Every structure is written in C-alpha cells, then in structure tokens.
Amino acid sequence: MYIIVIGFARWNLNHFINGQTNYPGVASNGATFYFLVFSILAGVVGAASKLAGGNDIGSWRNDSLAAASVSSIIAWAITALAFVHIEINIGGYRRWRLRVLEAFTIILAFTQLLYVVLIKPGCFAANMDLGIVIRTTGWMVAVQRSK
Numbered sequence: 001m002y003i004i005v006i007g008f009a010r011w012n013l014n015h016f017i018n019g020q021t022n023y024p025g026v027a028s029n030g031a032t033f034y035f036l037v038f039s040i041l042a043g044v045v046g047a048a049s050k051l052a053g054g055n056d057i058g059s060w061r062n063d064s065l066a067a068a069s070v071s072s073i074i075a076w077a078i079t080a081l082a083f084v085h086i087e088i089n090i091g092g093y094r095r096w097r098l099r100v101l102e103a104f105t106i107i108l109a110f111t112q113l114l115y116v117v118l119i120k121p122g123c124f125a126a127n128m129d130l131g132i133v134i135r136t137t138g139w140m141v142a143v144q145r146s147k
Contacts (some may be wrong), residue, residue: 001108002050007044008101011034031085032098038082039105042075046112049075054117069119076112083109 013036051069056068086102 001104001111002043002046002147004037004109005046005101005104008097008104009039009043011100012098013040034095035082035085035105036101038085039101040096042082042105042108045071045078046075046108050113053115063114067118072112072116072119073099076109076116079109097122 013033016033016036049068052064052068052071056064057062082105088104
C-alpha cells in the first residue's frame, strides 16, 4: 500500500510542481503541497519499515525486532503527519487520484498504528527473562526452559 501511495503522491506532486496548479483537482487547498510531500515521505519510510519487519521475520532476533519496532513508530509518525494535512472539503474540485491518495493515507495511518501496537509488546517481552530459551539451527526451532 505504501508503494501505491508513493505512486499517487508522485503523480499529483509532479502536476503541482509543473505549474499546473490551475489543473482542476490537483491543488484546491493550500495544504495540498504539504500533504503530497509528507505522503511521499511516509510512503518511502513506510516501505523501509516493512523491509525491516521482513528482516525481523527472517532473522527473529532481539536487535532486528528493535529495528522493526523503531522504524514502524517513525513510519507511523510520518503517516500521521500526512494524515493531518488531508484537505478538508471546502468546495474545491478534487480529482480521483487525490481522493484515492487521501483514502490510502487514512487507511495506512490506522493500519500502521495497529502494526505499532502489535509489534511493541514483542519488544518489551524480548527484554524480559521469561525462563524460555529459543535456539535456532538451520530451519529447526527448539524451545527449552532455562535453568
């Protein structure tokens, strides 16, 4: 979804920068430019956050979990910043690409928050001594009680 946000924000920002602000549906509000910039930034950081999460799933260590957790918090913060700059309908005409970008930003703001809420307890549990030792050898995972 973050890649889709990057694509729609790039198209709208390209038309905005090329001086086509009179192009109907690209810039009907003063906050549009900031919304587009923060949407691109949120898309890039969010995609990087998903890569860090994929790395955590692949390696399943405390350090990769911490990196995935921190990058997810940063991605959520930037997505929330883009969410704040969504246009309020004040009567201007917005094309479908800008409306789709707004919808994806709203969806991503809430799903990224859910991702942060779900990944954070794993970070806290990894720092606690639960009396369980997890050993991985190749493709096998062994769970033992520590003594």
